[in-house]
Each structure stands twice: as structure tokens, then as C-alpha cells.
Amino acid sequence: MDAPIKRTGAAPRALMLLLMIYLLLPLMATCIYAFARDWQTTVLPERWTLEWFGGMFKDLRFMESLWNSLYLCLIAVAFSLLVMLPAVFVITVYMPRLESLMKGLVVLPYAVPGVVAAVGLIRAYSSGPLNIAGTAYILLGAYFVIVLPYMYQGIRNSLLTVSAGPLLAAAELLGAGRMRAFASVVLPNIWPGVLVSALLSFSVLFGEFALTNMLVGGQIQTIQVYLYHRMGESGHLASAIAITYFVFILLLSALLMKLGQKVNGGLKR
Template sequence: MNIRKAGFAPRTFMLMLMVYLLLPLLATGIYAFAQDWQNTLLPQAWTLNWFGEMFKDIRFLEALWTSLYLCLISVVLSLAVMLPAVFVITIYFPRWESFMKVIVVLPYAVPGVVAAVGLIRTYSSGLFDIAGTAYLLVGAYFVVILPYIYQGIRNSLLTVNAVELLHAAELLGARRRTAFMNVILPNIWPGVIVSTLLSFSVLFGEFVLTNMLVGGHIQTIQVYLYQRMGESGHLASAIAISYFLFILVLSMVLMKLGKKMGGGVKG
């Protein structure tokens, strides 16, 4: 099969796009390692003091851990609820899919500020007085990542033709629960991993909703970064680069895990 090579114009466009996207990150990285950078093209001296100051601050480690476990709890909870729900709707009630699509895209229709104000007013009194707590934040996170989790699971089920796989497993004598756990789930797991990674990245970088809901009570990594931006640009750059590297390493680990699981299923 003949494969057409990209011409000069597409390659140039892709190169310019990569430079445009990576240049701010490069400048932030240089500034994080610069000891003094004012009137020269490149820093006059390099240092690791900003990273040392960052890791010595117990607030940074606490904020990182808080963001990590809040995002993990939200993603795991969303998967536990949405995975069986999307499976049942896609396999047994396909007519409900249009209704589900409307439900899961509703978070896009409500701005974060409006959603935060509504949640605070609703849950600041009465039986569920959970304003300013992690419970409210996890619930808000759950709603935020609904579109990513739903669409990822649904696309994976349609890609592997889950209906025919389930029927074939049942014809061979497998129960529905066994067929789901041993046949359907391993085949859609790579897609679930990608949805999980995307959802975790979105939540880890969420600031507006987090700051308005629990900014004065719970300090996440984004709230911590916002609070320290006014102290030193070098320190803020070091925090941003560390945040980027953490997400990058986590993404690589999850993608590698997804490929291994996908390879195991094919084999």
C-alpha cells in the first residue's frame, strides 16, 4: 500500500505549531532554573534553589498530596458509577443514549463560577451542610468529568462491538456478569485508561471551581500555586514545571499500562 508523505507545507505548519505550543513551556523551564534573568537573552546564572525552596515547603507537599487523593477518589468513584451504567445503557437500553448524552454534556452549559455559587448556596445549610468540605469538592469533580468518562467508555464499547461479544460469550455458556468481567472489560480497558488519564488531568488542573468551593479550607496544588505567584516568579515557574513533569510521568505510566493490557488481550 502506497503511503503519501507529508509535503513541505504540512511539515512547516506542524513545526510552527509545536514551537508555538512548547515555547511558553521552555521559557517557564528556563526561568525556573535562572538565578537572575532581566536584561540578557539567557540567564546569567543557573540555580536549583527555587526547586529546593519549593520541596522544603511542607505546604507544597501537602497540596500535592491533597490534589492527588481528591482527584483519584473522584475518578475512581466516577468509574465505579459510570462503567456499569454506560454498559447497561449501551447494551440493553440503546434508546436512552440520546437522553444520556444530554445529561452528561450539561456541565459544559454551566460556567464554573455559576456552578460554584449554586453549590455553595445549596449545601451551606440544611441537612447536607457540606460547604467548604472535601465531600462537596468530590461531588463537583464527579460532575465535571462525566462527559470524559461517559464518552470514553461508550466509544470503547462501540469499538469492540460489545453487543456481539456479549452474545457470543452467553452462547458459550458464560453468565452476563462473567462475560462482562472476563470478556468485555479487558477489551475496553485501554479506552477506560485513556478516559481516566484525561479526567485526572482535567481535575488536577482545575482552579476556578476548587478555589471558590474550598479555597479557604482545602489547599490543592493549583490554589497553592496561585497563592505563591506573587512571592516570586522563579518559584512559581518551578512549581509549574514540577506540576507539568508530574502529569507527564503519570500519563506515560498510565499509557504504558494501557498498552500492556491491550497487548495482553490481543494475545
């Protein structure tokens, strides 16, 4: 080789390439299929069209399910933020002995499979004082539990990285009340990190299917439930939906990474 700096050997490169092809090929095919009109005997489609995308956006149910997903996830994340931010703050800074309990509590959603959780929830909430099975409320409750680990870890790590304890102590000794100290020196510093975990939670909820379908599938259509129902009708349409969804998540992830860089950069500087 005459290249002065040899970065990576040929074998790892080939392996990477293969892996990329393996991962991206289905996506490429789906993408092409979403734009194809006639695609039978040729390698690439004979004619292209935007018909499937047009039909999708014209379908009121698609727009409605997208909207459903959007506002349900937003409300769930906002609610989680509202509860978890003060809770995790108090536990991390003032009651570190409760941390082990929280750590155990927070991984429980992983331990219970979605289907089991759904059956249990429906049983528990379909009678008695809290008869909310099949409504958006039970879904919001379930969403809250699903994002618990992400929110807890994210907020806790942010608090530890900025050493919220000493910051708060310093502010209090300088004459600030606890609330004011929290608002002026803790919140601005953990905000980027908290935002990242909120966005992560949002994208997790956006892609949630099993629990949603079982809990409220008959009553409320989220984007995932809608996608599932229309999958059988037309491959082209399903591809178009999948691609739209993929682009949406891609944009969200890009935003996440950008924010993450900002958090790390701010600390490194």
C-alpha cells in the same frame, strides 16, 4: 532540490517552525527562569541554581497540596469508574433507548460555567440535610460531574468498539451467567479504553482551578490553588512550580498516548 523525495514544502515547514517557537518560547523562558539566579542584563542567566526547586520541595504546603490534589482526583475518578462502568454498560447494552437522554445529560457540565456551578452548589449545600459546603465531599461531587462526559464517552466507545452486545450474547448462550460473562469477556476487552478515559479524567481534574478555588479554596489547597496563591510571591518559585506541574502532566500524557496506541494496535492487528 536534489532530494529525490520531497516531503514537505519550505513554506509549511517555516510555518510549523514559527508555530513551535510561538508555543514553546514561553515554556522555555519559564523553564530557564526556574533555574536562574541572576538574570538581568544578559540574554541567558549569569548564574544557575536549584534553589527554587529545593525551596519548593522543602515547602510543606507544596507537598501537602500535591498530595491533596492527588488523592482527591484519585478518589473522584475511582468513584466515577465505580458508578459509570456498570451504568454505561447497562444503558449501552440493555437500554439503548436511554442513550439520547444520557447524551444530553452528559454535556450539561459544559453548558454551565464553573463560576455559576460553584455559586449554585454552595447555595444548595450550605444548609439543610446535606450541609457539606467547604468540605472535600462537595468537591468530590463536583469532580464527579466534571468528568462525567469523559467517562461516559470513553466507556461507551469502548463497549461499542468491542461490540459488547454480541460478545455477551455469545457468552450467555455458552452457559455463562451475566456477571460472569461481563467479567470474563467484556471487562478484559474494554479495560484499556476505560483506563485511558480514567487517566484523561484524572489529568482534567488535576488542572481544575476555578471550581475548586470557589468551592473549597479556603479550606483545602490543591496544587492549582497553591500555585495561584504563591504566584505573587516570587516569579522564580512560581516558574519552578509550573515546570514541575508541566513535567507531571507530560508524563501522564505520555502514558495516555502509549495506552491509546495499545488499544488501537490491539484492534488493528
